[in-house]
Amino acid sequence: MGTNTKSDIALTGRTLASVVRHDLPASLVVFLLAVPLSLGVAVASGAPPAAGLVAAVTGGVVAGLLGGSAVQISGPAAGLSLVVAELIAVYGWRATCLITLLAGGLQLLLGTFKVARAVLVVSPAVVHGMLAGVGLVIALGQVHVVLGGAPQRSAVENLAELPGQLAAVHGHAVLVGLLTVGVMFGWNRLPRRSRIVPAPLAALAVSSATALLAGWDVTRLDLSAGLVGWVAPVWPEGDWHGIVAAVLLVALLAGVESLLCAVSVDKQRDGGRSDLDRELAAQGVANIVSGALGGLPVAGVIVRSTANLRAGARSRWSAVLHGLWILLFAVCLWRTITLIPAEALAALLIFIGVRMADLRRLRGLHGHGEIPIYFATMAGVVLLGLPEGVLLGLGLAALSALRRLTGVTVRARPEPDGRWHVLIGGSLTFLGVPRIVAELHTVPPGVAVDLDLNIDFMDNAAFEAVHAWRQEHERGGGSVDVDELHDEWYAMAAGGARMFPAKSPPRDPERWWLPWAHRRGPTLLPAGPSPAGSPPERAGPVPAPDHLLAGAREFHRRTAPLVRPFLHAMARGQDPSHLFITCADSRVVPNLITASGPGDLFTVRNIGNLVPRWGAVPRDDSVMAAIEYATGALGVRTITVCGHSGCGAMAALLDGGEKAAGLPSLGRWLRHGDHSLARFLSGPDAGADEGALDRLCRTNVVQQLENLLTVPRVAELVGRGRLELVGLYFDIPTARVHVLGPVPGLVDRHP
Structure with missing residues (x-):
């Protein structure tokens, strides 16, 4: 389902208030995070530092306005830095800008023809392995900058040169790098109120101020080449096969990273899902503009997008505003950037590179047997190169899928x-x-x-x-x-x-919902014919335990293979959305009448689907414990009380307790139904055609909804709009489920 983007763009009065309240503060948080990261990605790519700011502005404004994801932040991505660095080394910077522009055109074409979903066939193990490999390559290269040297052409060469670089004499550059890394590590351990700005900005600010005040000999960033004037992109010189391959590589890598970022952000937020085709087309437009203006390739970035979401962003205006803040900063305060030591940015990139190789991602891959794909892709990127590593990972993923299929x-x-x-x-x-x-x-x-x-x-x-x-x-x-x-x-x-x-x-398993007595099978029933319209006859009495054991065997044979993937994913915890309170009557099967599955309903069953009023006597902790746990620990959004026709508990209330004679525990329990009986006796004689018993069964459901409101926590959540109470009535003879209206009325309708 695509998200509704029109309401995000049209600034009505209500939308403007939401932008000021939620999106404006979030945009400032992302802006403070994006500036140092954009400069770092540009330095890691070997591009002018200003190219990172151009890409950040373009990603924020263009992709933010046109994209299909409401809260995704786009800009220069560290995952593309190796590709850009290779393109600059082969074709030069201006030709790389034209390759970015052409890649954007290809993305726009792919988005127009709605093939975004096809891009998602790339295994996440390959993507995560690629990012981990890129992170290690970035870290290995920037270590040499911090140590006062220069990065080599490949990760293998950087690793080979590292011992000699460590043995060399080090100056102030190492102190700046260590200070930057130290601030990055310690920043998140400070009290939350002290962390007004993101850790990367704080680290660069502390290291820059310290180097300036102490007079350290460090390398300063030079933005003059990027801010003096615009230079048009030029056509790359070389074999056209290589140029086409470069365009495809940039378009596909940036597209896949953007779409996976959009999907990941969707999982963290409520509301509509992203329109992936629109997002891919918007990324294409952003890359066309960025390439034309001399910026880096643009892609959706998960770190900034997650920060935007956690900062409270509600719409795309947060992305747009963050781009405008970066533009204002680059135009008015660009001289402050020249105070940042290049070694501090290198240290920041080392930290980011190591974080990209986050081993916590292996938890999700372990259960699917895709860890070898992850490490093969990572090793291929580090030892062979980015394209070769990705192809290696894709090949291994294809072989793994073939083996499983x-x-x-x-x-x-x-x-x-x-x-x-x-x-x-x-x-x-x-x-x-x-x-x-x-x-x-x-x-x-x-x-x-x-x-x-x-x-x-x-x-x-x-x-x-x-x-x-x-x-x-x-x-x-x-x-x-x-x-x-x-x-x-x-x-x-x-x-x-x-x-x-x-x-x-x-x-689906055939006739899984039939009672045992109505099923044919070698264990439960004979295969002989039975009269039309009548239940099949048994060959003889079948002990109840045999029914249970045979049913378990049937579950293992037919149903378990179908539900095992879902249950495996839920094995560590439950997340139901409904608390379902219903009668213990054997004819009421909650999952059958609601078409729900494992993990949907947190179910409480008792005689008469009763909810004791708060402080009622006799006291019942069982139902109250379930309500407390469902609303407090599980965070359910709905409590449903489901009654049914012909309820034996309601029949016992109508006959004055005669049916409960000799059952003292049942008699005490049915006292919780006295309010339902009083409500029935004082109410209008509506629906007399259905009989007194079924009218009482319906009235009892509405009364239990009122009883729920006597529970303080339930009343508070309902008043805040965090919880909804629903009444259902299952008419057994007709197999119809009726929805009973909210308290105090009684509105009957079919769901």
């Missing part, structure tokens, strides 16, 4: 009843035939076999292997019962039907 699970084991159970899962291709054949031949001859095919594709080689084994096993006196959980690939192949090359999507 063609991977097959084969498991054969004996059952207690003497039968053998064989499971073959995955995509059955010729690559898995040796493993399939080896496992199938472990099955003893002459036994009965249940063969489950949990597959989404089967080629001819795999079919021939399975079918030949089945024929051989049956000739030896055994039997093979084939059960295909997805499309019938085996049955179609055996029947001579035409096989389509596409893989089939997984189907």
Whole structure:
């Protein structure tokens, strides 16, 4: 879903107030962070320092106004510094500006043809590995600047020259670098109130002031070449194949980094998602303008975007204003930049480079087996170069994906009843035939076999292997019962039907929602026919534990493979959005009537879906504990009370407690329903056609919503608009869910 950008641009009165309150302060925070980082990226790229400011202004104003992400900040990105440095070395700075311009045109074309989603096929492991490799290369090169030397052409040469550089005599440059790194490390450990400006700006300010006051011999930044006048880009001289490759490389790297940044920021904020095609087109326009004005390539930057979001930005005006602040600074205060020692910027780049190789990213990659891709890409960037490292990572990711797509699970084991159970899962291709054949031949001859095919594709080689084994096993006196959980690939192949090359999507388990007594299957029910419109008859009484065990086996066979990826992601914690309070009645299945899945509902079930009033007697801590935990620890946004027709608890209230005779605990619990009964007796006789019991069931739901409002925390959250109370009524005979209106009215509607 694309975000609505029109309301961001049109400065209505309400929008202007939001900009002043939220976006203006956020823009100042990002501005203070962007200036030193933009200068650092320019220095790392070997470009004029002013080129970093030009790219920052262009990224903020142009990409901010036209982009499809509301809070993303664009500007010069450290991840592109190696490419820019190589282009400057080969073609010169002015020709590099034209390559940036052409790359922007390609991005604009790709965004216009709406191919942004296709760019996201690049594995995050490759992207993170590339950024880690770039960070290490930047750090290795800038170490030489801090030590008073000059960076070499490659990371390998920088590493080889490092011992000699360390052994040389060092002057004030090392002191400036150590001071900068020390401030960067210590800044975030200060009290929050003391950290008025971002750490990079504070580090440069302290090191610059110290070097100036102490009279240290350091190298100052020179902005005169970039601010004296504009020089038009020139066409690169050289083989056109190399020029085309350079344009493609800049366009794709900048585009991928921008789109991944937009997606990452979307995960951190509420509201509409980014329009990725519009964002890619806007990045193209920004690069056209930046290249024409003599700036670095522009891309979305995650560090500045995250800082913008955390500073409270609500719309794109924060990005635009931050660009305007940088423009004002570059025009009016550019002389202050000349006071910054180049060694301080180098130290800042070392710190940033090491942070780019953040090993915390490995946590997310570990569970998917993509750590080798990460390290291979990083090593390739450091040892071979950026394009070569990215291609190495992409190749390894493709091989890994091919291995997974063609991977097959084969498991054969004996059952207690003497039968053998064989499971073959995955995509059955010729690559898995040796493993399939080896496992199938472990099955003893002459036994009965249940063969489950949990597959989404089967080629001819795999079919021939399975079918030949089945024929051989049956000739030896055994039997093979084939059960295909997805499309019938085996049955179609055996029947001579035409096989389509596409893989089939997984189907939901058949009739998983039926009661046990209505299901057919080898364990639960006989396969014989039953009269039309009537439940199938049992062969005999089936003990309840057998139902549970058979149901668990069915879950393992059919449902577990489908939900396992989701449950694996939720294994470390839950984040439900709803507290669902409903009756313990066996006919009410919350996940069925709400079409919800694991992790959606935090559920409380009791007799009569009752919520005791605050301070009620007899005291009940169970329901109150669930409400406290759901609103305090889980932060649910909705509390739903769901009643149902024909509720036994409400019937007990109507007959004056006779049905609860001999059940003292139930009688005490039903006292919490006295307010519902009183409300029913004093209310109008509306909907008399549905009967007194069902009217009381509906009234009880509305009363429980009122009871929830007696809980102080619930009342406070509802009053602040942080929590919503909803009433549902499930009519069992018609299988309809009705929404009951807010307290105190009773409005009936279908969801």
